Amino acid sequence: MRSIFKTSATALAAATMLSGVAYADGHGVSGPLRIFSDMSNPAPRAVMEDMVARFTAENPEVEVELVITDREAWKTQIRNVLQSGTADIVNWYAGNRMAPYVDAGLFMDISDLWEEGGLTEELASTQGSMTMDDGIWGVPYTYYQWGVYYREDIFAELGLEAPTTWEEELSNCQAIIDSGRACYTIGTKFLWTAGGWFDYLNMRTNGYDFHMALTAGEVEWTDDRVRATFENWATLIEMGAFIDDHQTYSWQEALPFMVNGEAAAYLMGNFAVAPLREAGLTDDQLGFYQFPQIDPSIEPGEDAPTDTFHIAANAENVEAAEAFLLFVASAENQTLINNGDNLGQLPVNANSGVDDDEFLNAGFEMLSNNAGGGIAQFFDRDAPAEMAQVAMQGFQQFMVDPSTLDQVLQILEQARGRIY
Amino acid sequence: MASVTTDTPIHSNDPAPKAKISQQAIAPWLFLLPAFLFFAVYVIIPIFQSFYISAYEWNGLYSPEYRAVAGSDMTDLECTELGNRAARTEGCEPTGENVWTGEYVGFENYRNLWSDPFFWTSLKNNVIWLVLYFLAIPGGLFISLFLNQKVFGMRLYKSLFFFPFVLSQVVVGLVFSWFYLPNEGLLNEVLSWFGGPRTNILGSNDYATYGIIAAGLWPQTAYCMILYLTGLNAVDPEQIEAARLDGAKGPKMLWYVVLPQLWPATFIAIVVTVIGALRSFDLITIMTNGGPGFYNTSVLAFYMYDVALSEFGFRMGYGSAIAVILFLIMMVYIAGFLWKMWRDEKGA
Numbered sequence: 001m002r003s004i005f006k007t008s009a010t011a012l013a014a015a016t017m018l019s020g021v022a023y024a025d026g027h028g029v030s031g032p033l034r035i036f037s038d039m040s041n042p043a044p045r046a047v048m049e050d051m052v053a054r055f056t057a058e059n060p061e062v063e064v065e066l067v068i069t070d071r072e073a074w075k076t077q078i079r080n081v082l083q084s085g086t087a088d089i090v091n092w093y094a095g096n097r098m099a100p101y102v103d104a105g106l107f108m109d110i111s112d113l114w115e116e117g118g119l120t121e122e123l124a125s126t127q128g129s130m131t132m133d134d135g136i137w138g139v140p141y142t143y144y145q146w147g148v149y150y151r152e153d154i155f156a157e158l159g160l161e162a163p164t165t166w167e168e169e170l171s172n173c174q175a176i177i178d179s180g181r182a183c184y185t186i187g188t189k190f191l192w193t194a195g196g197w198f199d200y201l202n203m204r205t206n207g208y209d210f211h212m213a214l215t216a217g218e219v220e221w222t223d224d225r226v227r228a229t230f231e232n233w234a235t236l237i238e239m240g241a242f243i244d245d246h247q248t249y250s251w252q253e254a255l256p257f258m259v260n261g262e263a264a265a266y267l268m269g270n271f272a273v274a275p276l277r278e279a280g281l282t283d284d285q286l287g288f289y290q291f292p293q294i295d296p297s298i299e300p301g302e303d304a305p306t307d308t309f310h311i312a313a314n315a316e317n318v319e320a321a322e323a324f325l326l327f328v329a330s331a332e333n334q335t336l337i338n339n340g341d342n343l344g345q346l347p348v349n350a351n352s353g354v355d356d357d358e359f360l361n362a363g364f365e366m367l368s369n370n371a372g373g374g375i376a377q378f379f380d381r382d383a384p385a386e387m388a389q390v391a392m393q394g395f396q397q398f399m400v401d402p403s404t405l406d407q408v409l410q411i412l413e414q415a416r417g418r419i420y
Numbered sequence: 421m422a423s424v425t426t427d428t429p430i431h432s433n434d435p436a437p438k439a440k441i442s443q444q445a446i447a448p449w450l451f452l453l454p455a456f457l458f459f460a461v462y463v464i465i466p467i468f469q470s471f472y473i474s475a476y477e478w479n480g481l482y483s484p485e486y487r488a489v490a491g492s493d494m495t496d497l498e499c500t501e502l503g504n505r506a507a508r509t510e511g512c513e514p515t516g517e518n519v520w521t522g523e524y525v526g527f528e529n530y531r532n533l534w535s536d537p538f539f540w541t542s543l544k545n546n547v548i549w550l551v552l553y554f555l556a557i558p559g560g561l562f563i564s565l566f567l568n569q570k571v572f573g574m575r576l577y578k579s580l581f582f583f584p585f586v587l588s589q590v591v592v593g594l595v596f597s598w599f600y601l602p603n604e605g606l607l608n609e610v611l612s613w614f615g616g617p618r619t620n621i622l623g624s625n626d627y628a629t630y631g632i633i634a635a636g637l638w639p640q641t642a643y644c645m646i647l648y649l650t651g652l653n654a655v656d657p658e659q660i661e662a663a664r665l666d667g668a669k670g671p672k673m674l675w676y677v678v679l680p681q682l683w684p685a686t687f688i689a690i691v692v693t694v695i696g697a698l699r700s701f702d703l704i705t706i707m708t709n710g711g712p713g714f715y716n717t718s719v720l721a722f723y724m725y726d727v728a729l730s731e732f733g734f735r736m737g738y739g740s741a742i743a744v745i746l747f748l749i750m751m752v753y754i755a756g757f758l759w760k761m762w763r764d765e766k767g768a
């Protein structure tokens with residue numbers, strides 16, 4: 001199977017110099033193709049089903065068998081699916097979240113597909129997050145920015161501007177607190193939301209490279225630079241910037257605080273926009289700003305988690321799987337599936353268009369022109385799973401009681417010693 | 421205690437006694453066979469597997485195995501050594517088998533457990549659960565005594581008291597998390613009437629475990645109540661009458677006459693309460709997800725799940741070591757239970 005693909009690919013490319021996309025379409029793939037997807041929420045589900053329908057229309061010889069699993073359940077089910085050899089293509093995430101499956105040899109290295117399909121140019125911005133161990137292990141299909149979503153009307157009422165520096169941030173926050181509100185809503189019951197705060201505070205305090213070194217286990221958690229990050233965090237916590245009892249809420253349960261005007265802003269991914277709009281906030285009330293700088297000499301790094309497709313190492317129909325991945329990554333498909341009517345996120349292909357949505361435009365602008373430090377995935381995707389778990393528990397513990405910082409850092413440092 | 425009687429008398433005028441006897445001998449085993457089979461596959465064998473895996477460091481994944489394609493210049497060994505690159509290498513093909521990636525570490529996992537603060541937190545919480553769960557027994561006894569009267573509509577009251585036991589643990593967990601909600605929750609509403617301080621029970625390192633146990637006690641008390649209600653039906657009215665003539669009443673009547681007759685119900689209540697306390701996984705998952713902070717409401721079963729099977733859990737060996745410890749703890753109780761059963765059988 002594999003050898004057929006390789007020889008025919010080189011033969012085709014040499015003989016006709018076809019471009020990557022044309023090559024995929026012209027190849028005439030066939031046979032059954034088993035796709036396991038975690039795009040189970042209503043909008044992503046429709047997108048996934050539509051992609052399969054359009055792919056099958058272009059490749060009538062392929063019979064796609066699509067299994068859509070609940071997104072949360074998939075995080076553990078992927079292990080069984082990959083090992084049982086029942087899937088050709090699976091959904092997963094970029095960054096270190098791939099590591100267990102790459103190490104175990106369960107994902108297929110598709111570097112040559114990237115080369116021959118022209119993805120190295122078109123998807124250049126995400127290539128790094130798909131690369132591990134000298135191989136490229138999948139293809140991204142969407143990503144989204146993180147940043148501060150805030151109530152423009154509350155800011156206007158208090159005469160505030162979106163902050164760009166830490167001083168402005170703190171004075172804004174003080175003004176918001178004085179008006180009887182919290183600056184930020186957050187729900188840390190499921191921990192990862194606190195990971196977002198740590199990502200930003202650490203990237204702004206110490207820079208992207210330091211943050212990556214820390215999540216890669218190269219820096220001690222008891223390091224003074226890490227402490228500096230937590231000190232900035234403690235400044236916010238101690239002035240009362242966050243809502244009370246956040247450890248009891250999920251991220252969705254924290255939304256009403258912002259909708260009701262009890263909190264002025266939310267550090268979140270772009271997926272928070274849809275529920276905020278559904279809850280009745282208009283685009284006049286809702287604004288977006290990049291997390292303010294703390295150290296002006298540091299280029300801003302940004303979180304932009306990328307969702308991906310991978311070919312299973314034991315896939316039976318590799319040719320069709322590759323054709324599907326090229327189809328997913330193509331500029332045309334990227335423009336379509338990421339528009340406001342579908343996923344409402346950012347396309348990964350450099351040649352695709354961004355839908356005309358206030359927040360998508362802001363995010364695209366920010367990630368393209370103002371993320372000089374680098375683009376991170378997210379704390380739980382950049383750090384190894386075990387480290388992410390224990391560190392995010394520590395972040396929550398710290399947010400509930402900042403005086404436990406020393407104990408928290410000690411525990412994280414012990415975990416680092418064990419995990420890496 | 422259900423016992424199966426298989427020794428139905430065989431009549432002497434039976435035409436083929438020998439065939440009957442073997443049928444009589446085989447039939448019970450045939451009926452027991454499926455149970456034995458499933459018990460072995462799903463309980464006995466996994467126990468030994470847990471012991472085995474706990475001596476390994478393993479992330480729970482198998483790797484696909486590769487071999488050289490006949491006629492290529494690769495060897496099987498080269499294909500194996502390519503590891504995660506083999507799927508893309510010409511001359512190698514998957515064998516369709518998976519290779520276990522575990523690495524033998526001996527007692528390392530147990531040594532790590534010993535110095536793991538979260539393990540001790542979980543164990544401590546297990547003990548708290550066990551101790552406090554026993555409140556369900558006097559609670560159930562009290563309610564059943566209270567309900568054991570002939571009043572119009574008593575059946576309805578009984579079923580209302582029994583109602584929480586019918587609910588799924590997940591529903592109980594959700595209901596109680598709403599009850600405890602820091603702002604809108606009923607508990608804080610009631611506390612505020614009495615001028616009490618506003619507390620976030622499930623968000624507090626000190627109270628969260630007790631909050632969850634209180635939620636668990638609600639259905640557990642109902643369970644014990646129903647056990648005692650059936651037990652009370654079996655209390656001998658003549659003994660009560662005799663005791664009354666001798667002047668016994670109130671607590672003395674309860675302690676010296678009623679309770680001894682309720683011993684079988686109490687025994688079952690103890691058994692189901694211990695089991696209920698040890699399998700307290702679902703309430704914790706729903707109500708706090710092990711938090712707040714570092715596993716503050718975790719118990720051993722939850723901690724085992726979290727390190728081995730959850731979203732970020734890839735430590736099968738370590739999880740198995742926890743499972744083994746939990747098994748040994750339960751073993752003490754199971755052995756005691758079996759010993760009592762054996763003694764009773766012998767006495768009977």
